[in-house]
Amino acid sequence: MQRKAQPACQRAEPRAKHPRMNPPLPQVGLLGLGIIGSRVAVNLRQAGYEVSVWSRSPRDSAGFKSTPREVAQAAKIIQIFVRNDDALLSALHAMQPELTADHIIINHATVSKAATLQAAALCAAAKASFLDAPFTGSKMAAQNGKLVYYVGGDPAVLEKVRPVLEASSQKILPMGEIGEAMVLKIVTNLVTAVTVKALAEAAAITRSQGISLEHLKTALESNANYSALIGMKLPAIMSGDFEPHFSLQNMLKDAEFAQQLAQGADVKTPALDCTAEAMRAGVLDGSEDLDFSVIGKLSD
Numbered sequence: 001m002q003r004k005a006q007p008a009c010q011r012a013e014p015r016a017k018h019p020r021m022n023p024p025l026p027q028v029g030l031l032g033l034g035i036i037g038s039r040v041a042v043n044l045r046q047a048g049y050e051v052s053v054w055s056r057s058p059r060d061s062a063g064f065k066s067t068p069r070e071v072a073q074a075a076k077i078i079q080i081f082v083r084n085d086d087a088l089l090s091a092l093h094a095m096q097p098e099l100t101a102d103h104i105i106i107n108h109a110t111v112s113k114a115a116t117l118q119a120a121a122l123c124a125a126a127k128a129s130f131l132d133a134p135f136t137g138s139k140m141a142a143q144n145g146k147l148v149y150y151v152g153g154d155p156a157v158l159e160k161v162r163p164v165l166e167a168s169s170q171k172i173l174p175m176g177e178i179g180e181a182m183v184l185k186i187v188t189n190l191v192t193a194v195t196v197k198a199l200a201e202a203a204a205i206t207r208s209q210g211i212s213l214e215h216l217k218t219a220l221e222s223n224a225n226y227s228a229l230i231g232m233k234l235p236a237i238m239s240g241d242f243e244p245h246f247s248l249q250n251m252l253k254d255a256e257f258a259q260q261l262a263q264g265a266d267v268k269t270p271a272l273d274c275t276a277e278a279m280r281a282g283v284l285d286g287s288e289d290l291d292f293s294v295i296g297k298l299s300d
Contacts, residue, residue: 025049028164029075031068031091032109033059035244036135037081039142040168047167051075056087072098077161080107084253085115092122099126104161106131108149110189110250112257116182120153129157132178133165134185138245146170152181186261189254190272193292196233197275200296203237213238237296244291251292252279 025048030041033055041061044051052063052074065071071078072095082088088111099105105123107116107130116132123130132152141147148171151158155174165172175181206216217234220226236242255276262269278295287294 026077026164027052027075029053029071029078030081031055031071031078032081032083032087033057033061034081034083035139035246036108036142036147037079039139040079040081040147043142043145043168044164049164049167056082068092068094069098071095072103076100076102077104077164078106079164080105080109082109083250084109085111088115088119089122092119096122096126099123099128101127103128104131104157105129106133106161106165108133108135110134110185110254110257111182112260113179113182113186116179120178129154129160130178131157131161132181134182135169136185136188140245142168148173150175150181150184152176152178183261186254186257189251190258190269192229193251193255193275193279194271195227195229196293197278197295199230199234200237200293203234203296233293233296236291236293240297242287242290242294242297244289246292247289248279248282248292248294249288252276252283252288255279 027050028044030037030044030051030053033041033053037055038061041051041053045062050063052065052071053059053061054065054068054071055061058064065074068091078095080088080091082091088107088109092105095105103123103126105119105128107119111119120130120132130153133149135147135149137147145168147169149165149169150173152175158172158174162172175184203213203216206213213234217238220230220234232245255272258272259269259276262272275295279292282288282294287297
């Protein structure tokens with residue numbers, strides 16, 4: 001029996017598919033190459049982004065620009081990791097002549113709520129978009145791309161830059177309007193600082209009674225109050241190694257922001273005030289660049 005010939009359309013070899021071309025990634029700007037910013041820049045480059053950077057202290061870094069204005073000329077998405085209110089506002093004033101409606105400025109620096117709103121107003125005057133996006137996580141979280149961003153601002157703007165933020169984070173949490181994310185960052189740092197102060201006092205009392213801090217560690221590990229924070233900071237208090245993951249001067253700055261918010265709302269904060277006083281003493285003692293867990297040493 002003679003086999004019927006297949007129609008030509010069935011005999012034809014399938015056409016080779018052309019690989020889908022991914023659109024090029026946008027260039028990203030980054031201001032501030034400290035403990036966190038320098039590591040975020042690495043994360044971005046590993047994700048395939050070209051990154052232009054600037055820092056107050058000149059760095060031997062790929063893509064380094066001489067001024068924030070040059071960064072704004074090179075990139076439309078700009079992440080900011082500077083130290084304080086003045087540094088943030090100074091950088092924005094420098095960039096403002098170059099900002100356009102195509103720019104999205106993302107502030108990650110922990111600053112005051114007032115400075116956050118002022119920064120947003122500077123961007124709005126140039127028709128640029130602004131996100132309030134402080135983070136939680138210190139040196140190792142930044143190195144491993146595991147930061148958590150609290151984001152205040154327009155959800156549509158957040159979606160435009162989500163892939164950029166994903167390069168250095170494990171979570172991106174929308175937190176309401178501009179300024180609200182910053183308040184939440186400040187108060188969570190309040191809890192962090194007070195917890196470590198209490199941990200330091202517990203360690204000091206334990207030592208005073210001739211009990212090994214290894215026993216304190218064992219006791220805490222099976223206690224309901226044990227946390228990742230205690231797990232990170234108790235070893236530093238035990239060993240006296242205060243390599244900076246989050247510096248004492250930065251934690252004091254954040255505590256003072258919390259005090260300002262509390263005073264403006266007539267809220268009493270005795271635990272915070274005691275902790276801020278201890279951190280202030282540490283800064284005056286020359287420990288400002290050490291990890292804030294150095295308050296454990298101050299409690300001895």
